[in-house]
Amino acid sequence: MLSKCGGVPLAILTMARLWKSRGDITEDSEIGDLEELFMQEMQLIYYNELPSWHLKQCFAYLSFIFPWGYSSVEENELARLWMAEGFLGAVHVDSNSSSSSCSPQPQPEDLAHNCIQELRRRSILRVYTNKRYNMTECYLDDELMSGLSRFVAGKDRFCMDDGNADVKETIPRVALTSKNFYVSNGTLSSLIENNKSLRTLQWDGQLSKFPNGVNLRFSACDAIFYAFKSLRVLKLRDLGIKILPVSIGELKSIRYLDLSRNNMKRLPSSIGKLKLLQTLILSHCLQLRELPNEVKYLVSLRHLEIDECLHLTYLPATLKKLTKLETLSNFVVSTLNNHKHILGFKELVNLNNLSGQLEISHLERLKFVDGHHDAAAYLKEKQHLKRLILNWNHDNDHEDNKRHDERSLEQLEPHPNLQQLHIVGYSGVKYSSWLSSLNNLVGLSLNNCSKCESLPLEQFPKLKYLHLRRLDSLKYVIDQDDRCSWLEPEHLQSLSITDCPNLMSWWKGNTHNKALLFGTIKEMEIKYCPKLNSLPLFPNLEDSLELEGSSVKPLLDTINYSGMASNSSSDWPLSRVKYLRIKNVEQHSLLPEDWLRNFVSLKYIRISERMSLIKGFKHLHSLSTMIIENCTLVDLSRDEWEGLQSLDDLILYQLAKLESLPKGIKHFTSLTYLHIESCPELKTLTEEIGHLKSLKTLCIIDCHKLASLPKGMINLKSLNWLLISSCPLLLPRCQRGTGDDWPKIKHIKDIQLVGASEAYDQ
Numbered sequence: 001m002l003s004k005c006g007g008v009p010l011a012i013l014t015m016a017r018l019w020k021s022r023g024d025i026t027e028d029s030e031i032g033d034l035e036e037l038f039m040q041e042m043q044l045i046y047y048n049e050l051p052s053w054h055l056k057q058c059f060a061y062l063s064f065i066f067p068w069g070y071s072s073v074e075e076n077e078l079a080r081l082w083m084a085e086g087f088l089g090a091v092h093v094d095s096n097s098s099s100s101s102c103s104p105q106p107q108p109e110d111l112a113h114n115c116i117q118e119l120r121r122r123s124i125l126r127v128y129t130n131k132r133y134n135m136t137e138c139y140l141d142d143e144l145m146s147g148l149s150r151f152v153a154g155k156d157r158f159c160m161d162d163g164n165a166d167v168k169e170t171i172p173r174v175a176l177t178s179k180n181f182y183v184s185n186g187t188l189s190s191l192i193e194n195n196k197s198l199r200t201l202q203w204d205g206q207l208s209k210f211p212n213g214v215n216l217r218f219s220a221c222d223a224i225f226y227a228f229k230s231l232r233v234l235k236l237r238d239l240g241i242k243i244l245p246v247s248i249g250e251l252k253s254i255r256y257l258d259l260s261r262n263n264m265k266r267l268p269s270s271i272g273k274l275k276l277l278q279t280l281i282l283s284h285c286l287q288l289r290e291l292p293n294e295v296k297y298l299v300s301l302r303h304l305e306i307d308e309c310l311h312l313t314y315l316p317a318t319l320k321k322l323t324k325l326e327t328l329s330n331f332v333v334s335t336l337n338n339h340k341h342i343l344g345f346k347e348l349v350n351l352n353n354l355s356g357q358l359e360i361s362h363l364e365r366l367k368f369v370d371g372h373h374d375a376a377a378y379l380k381e382k383q384h385l386k387r388l389i390l391n392w393n394h395d396n397d398h399e400d401n402k403r404h405d406e407r408s409l410e411q412l413e414p415h416p417n418l419q420q421l422h423i424v425g426y427s428g429v430k431y432s433s434w435l436s437s438l439n440n441l442v443g444l445s446l447n448n449c450s451k452c453e454s455l456p457l458e459q460f461p462k463l464k465y466l467h468l469r470r471l472d473s474l475k476y477v478i479d480q481d482d483r484c485s486w487l488e489p490e491h492l493q494s495l496s497i498t499d500c501p502n503l504m505s506w507w508k509g510n511t512h513n514k515a516l517l518f519g520t521i522k523e524m525e526i527k528y529c530p531k532l533n534s535l536p537l538f539p540n541l542e543d544s545l546e547l548e549g550s551s552v553k554p555l556l557d558t559i560n561y562s563g564m565a566s567n568s569s570s571d572w573p574l575s576r577v578k579y580l581r582i583k584n585v586e587q588h589s590l591l592p593e594d595w596l597r598n599f600v601s602l603k604y605i606r607i608s609e610r611m612s613l614i615k616g617f618k619h620l621h622s623l624s625t626m627i628i629e630n631c632t633l634v635d636l637s638r639d640e641w642e643g644l645q646s647l648d649d650l651i652l653y654q655l656a657k658l659e660s661l662p663k664g665i666k667h668f669t670s671l672t673y674l675h676i677e678s679c680p681e682l683k684t685l686t687e688e689i690g691h692l693k694s695l696k697t698l699c700i701i702d703c704h705k706l707a708s709l710p711k712g713m714i715n716l717k718s719l720n721w722l723l724i725s726s727c728p729l730l731l732p733r734c735q736r737g738t739g740d741d742w743p744k745i746k747h748i749k750d751i752q753l754v755g756a757s758e759a760y761d762q
Helices: 010-022 031-047 053-065 075-085 108-121 143-153 190-194 218-227 246-250 269-273 293-297 317-321 345-350 400-410 433-437 553-559 663-667 687-691 711-715
Strands: 072-074 126-130 135-139 158-160 173-176 200-204 233-237 256-258 279-281 303-305 330-332 356-361 385-391 420-424 443-447 465-469 476-478 494-498 505-507 523-527 544-548 579-583 604-608 625-629 649-653 673-677 697-701 721-725 750-754
Touching (some): 031 143, 053 108, 075 233, 075 279, 218 233, 269 293, 293 317, 687 711
Parallel strands (some): 173 200, 200 233, 233 256, 256 279, 279 303, 523 544, 544 579, 604 625, 697 721, 721 750
Antiparallel strands (some): 126 135
16 A cells, blocks of 8 residues: 555655656646656556566556455456456467477466466565465555556546446446446446447446346347447346347357346357357356257357356256366256257266366266266366366155265266365265375365265375365264374364264274374364364464364363473464354363463454353453353453453453443553444443543444443544444433533544434333
8 A cells, every 4th residue: 555645645755856856847746747757657667567468468457357456356257357358369389398299288367377476476466375265366455556557558448437427439448337327227328329349348236236126127238239249348247137138149259258146047049149258157147047059159168157056957968069168167967968958967078178166066866877887987087177066965865865876976086186076965875986096185075965974084195175064974083093194184274074963083992092183284163063072182273263062172172282381372282373263162161261371373252152251361462353242151350451452343242241341441552443232231331441542433232221421432532433223221312412421422423323212212
């Protein structure tokens, strides 16, 4: 961010001294002149130094993707938009490579990835990769880079809606809100009249914040398709479109089409005329039943996203002809897969360029005929797949499901390059023999596999992410002897176990009193596993710990671990944890009063239900957010608060016994947000609240016995927003000009009083 002095960025003021010494400006130069000269300097430093035309075009386009900064875009989406705009140019095989004849031809997506990495290296883009979900987000959150991108793009090249009705003819890219279209009758304003050569049109209903039930009418869609035949990118997301006009076939230049989150039941056959279409996004079109056979003519299609199309019953057999297809987010096994117009499962074999993620849903419909299937054919040749989701959706618990699912799983062997495997709704007991071939697997998720009794984890030496959910029959994660390497998983970084009601221990049998440890674990989530009493200890846990509806014993064992004995608190067990959430835990009384003293790096804590006595807050010097909710017996009167000088946010919710804020609140010198809700016995906020010099927001909701505000409120000079809701005794005292407490709060800029008071009821 650019720091400002009197509304002028300090960077500009600093550069102004240089410009003045060079004679570029005078004392009378306007701020606009300074800003333009500053951007010219930045263009020389950053933009002109970019090594290729591709990279310069991609950088300028960021002003359209990130109009005001502070937003993100998924790397794949950014790559596909650059590709649609033609910024990635022609793709050539590297002739300098000694093995060029054998090397795969570079793809536009590869060039886009290289551009993103180069912009990252030059500190233009910030890139965050979530390895667990195999997703990379790109950010442009620097005001300087955002401004430079807008500057080099030019005023007439990119347009984001700013409330102006007129759109100049020379502007090729427009993003709209409801201000541009008169939605009630579907007519278009100046856009159609003045801009026939539009290349990009983006309209997102979520961003426009339309009221419920407002739809983009058929006539409006028809007008768009006929008016803008030069479009290369069209986004019409979440606009309630029910019927897509056949005129969509007029968009002969379209490369990128996003119709996600609309209400169409089918697409017109004319969509087959879009011969240049590279990306088609239909995600979350919940009413979509089918795709037309004419998709076979989409010969340039590389990415088809149809995830969360819950009513999609089959895919057309003609889809098998799209051999350039790299993304097929969901493959639906049909109940009619023997019909000549429906894509049979075997025909998935042709799509060997698929990469990234593939979900195969409704595997319970899959039928095999003895002697008529090739066990290696279905998925094993898809070497570019990174994430595979296998989903069964049985509507009964028939005994035949077990045999059928085990047989079908055996036929779904993926390529050994697979990195993540998710199995959902599997009714089998044993797992397939091919699991041992997945030497590169780093993520495994099992969800709603009700008959699963053991896990073949020893076959995955590189596993980093393990998620287990609704495994009703699982009693032990490791059902083997003590020689199994997975008793102490060396590489595991993230563990989530949820709704496993019969899980008792990580291991079965005797560990000979040896303290087993998780090696490099960073995240742990244990929810609703009430019998789980034994886990490898996790003293080196780095990021987050969540316990809910489960035994507190694994936490207690880790706190008491003596293998890290040290005089330094930074070496205590759990001293690296930054996020802690404890809710409705079993055996909470086993925890010592000062059990929080180990969490010296904690930044966020949320404690709720059943926790009766909490001490040790004074050790949490790094804590920035604290939420305490529904702890009926919690005692906040103790002098435990002096260590919380870094606390920014405090939320107290449903504390039935709380009568007053603790006097120790005076130590919260950094507190900016205080929220108090549903505390029926609260009678006073304490005069110590006047010490909260940094407080900006105060919310008091549903506190029926709170009858007045303390005099110290007048000292809260930074407080600019006060909300009081459903506090019948307090509301009449805070009325503007007439309430007894009005003099204490009249300095606050924004005061909202909500809900009836006793005074009004009378």
